[in-house]
Amino acid sequence: MVTERWLAMLAIAAAVLGGCPLDARDFGLAYTTEWQTDFRGQANWVNLLRADFGLSLTSSLGVKAAAISVAKTREGRLMDDLLTFSNIEEDNVSLALAVCGLEWRVKRSAFFIGIRNVNEDYFTSECTSLFTNSSCGIFPTLSCNYPIANYPLASVGLDYKLMWEHWTLETSLYNGKGYNRFAGRQTVFRFCPRADGLFSITSLNGRTDDGNYFSGFALYDGVPVADEGGNEEQAVAAQKKELNATWWAYAEQKLSPCLSALVQYSFSTVRQGCRQYAGGGLVLHAGTTTGGLFVGYAGFTGRHEWACEATWHIPCQRKGYIQPALHWVRNSYGGGVAGLLRLGIEI
Numbered sequence: 001m002v003t004e005r006w007l008a009m010l011a012i013a014a015a016v017l018g019g020c021p022l023d024a025r026d027f028g029l030a031y032t033t034e035w036q037t038d039f040r041g042q043a044n045w046v047n048l049l050r051a052d053f054g055l056s057l058t059s060s061l062g063v064k065a066a067a068i069s070v071a072k073t074r075e076g077r078l079m080d081d082l083l084t085f086s087n088i089e090e091d092n093v094s095l096a097l098a099v100c101g102l103e104w105r106v107k108r109s110a111f112f113i114g115i116r117n118v119n120e121d122y123f124t125s126e127c128t129s130l131f132t133n134s135s136c137g138i139f140p141t142l143s144c145n146y147p148i149a150n151y152p153l154a155s156v157g158l159d160y161k162l163m164w165e166h167w168t169l170e171t172s173l174y175n176g177k178g179y180n181r182f183a184g185r186q187t188v189f190r191f192c193p194r195a196d197g198l199f200s201i202t203s204l205n206g207r208t209d210d211g212n213y214f215s216g217f218a219l220y221d222g223v224p225v226a227d228e229g230g231n232e233e234q235a236v237a238a239q240k241k242e243l244n245a246t247w248w249a250y251a252e253q254k255l256s257p258c259l260s261a262l263v264q265y266s267f268s269t270v271r272q273g274c275r276q277y278a279g280g281g282l283v284l285h286a287g288t289t290t291g292g293l294f295v296g297y298a299g300f301t302g303r304h305e306w307a308c309e310a311t312w313h314i315p316c317q318r319k320g321y322i323q324p325a326l327h328w329v330r331n332s333y334g335g336g337v338a339g340l341l342r343l344g345i346e347i
Helices: 004-017 126-130 232-237
Strands: 027-037 043-056 061-072 093-106 109-116 155-163 167-175 198-208 211-222 242-256 259-268 274-286 289-300 303-316 320-331 334-346
Touching: 126 242, 126 259, 126 274, 126 289, 303 334
Parallel strands: none
Antiparallel strands: 027 043, 027 334, 043 061, 061 093, 093 109, 109 155, 155 167, 167 198, 198 211, 211 242, 242 259, 259 274, 274 289, 289 303, 303 320, 320 334
8 A cells, every 4th residue: 555655655766767856056866766576476666765965054064964765666675685675675755864064174084963873974985885785884783683773763873983084083972872763762862872782883994995994893781682692591681681783894905997896894793683793795897887796694692694686786877776686685584586676966
């Protein structure tokens, strides 16, 4: 059944694609839509609309805001996968804040205070951003273990960047749980470390002419996400606050002017959930198009999953693109195959 908010979402998207006149210097819209199939007669249509706004108050101080809307036609997912093969598919969201706060830039430093999510700053490198699977956007040792400010959720937080010529140090502190509502107990403006805990994340990134290198760690002091594959005793234990840590490192190395390799690894101290993750792939640049092949493995409590993606990104017009992708998943439940065709446009 098509909901009213889904219809509103499509109306806005139609206006974007129709080239409606929007004359705002620091305003932008990005619309992403994808059609999914499991090649067995089941299908899904997912839509994501994002609006960004920026306003400079002084030469170093500004306001930043971003809001998202998500709509899809199918309630459940096409595959019973642990890692989620689509990084835009979520339950329907009429309107939610992704960013809303003040940013102050001075010399090599940048400070932000307000509403924000992890996806704005971490795991956003060139090679990882090509793939449509969720694990390349944020490692499952974080997203599957903690109820943090991860798309489509956000929370009150602080972010600090220190930038040099070849290095960037970034550290952030968030409320321990992410939300996507404007009012009520689950408001995105809620900051309650006593009940929700705290989440901190730090990353050191290096850049050279031949590649990009990333390493970091995160601390979560709160109640981790219960692992559905755990036993009853583990589920009870998961209701108590505890301190857990996650480490990760990944590298993007150029093998030739048109070919790059991607390697990822992460480990978490959680007693149940995703304890380790590893992935690797190749990215090929052919003219204006980019293709990639990626294979990832995640080890959960009593379960595991292998996931493979083959994709190709094709620019269309000035600010649009078409991207087909094929996903193969094998896990403790069996797995399956899914294909998607993604289209995107920005104005």
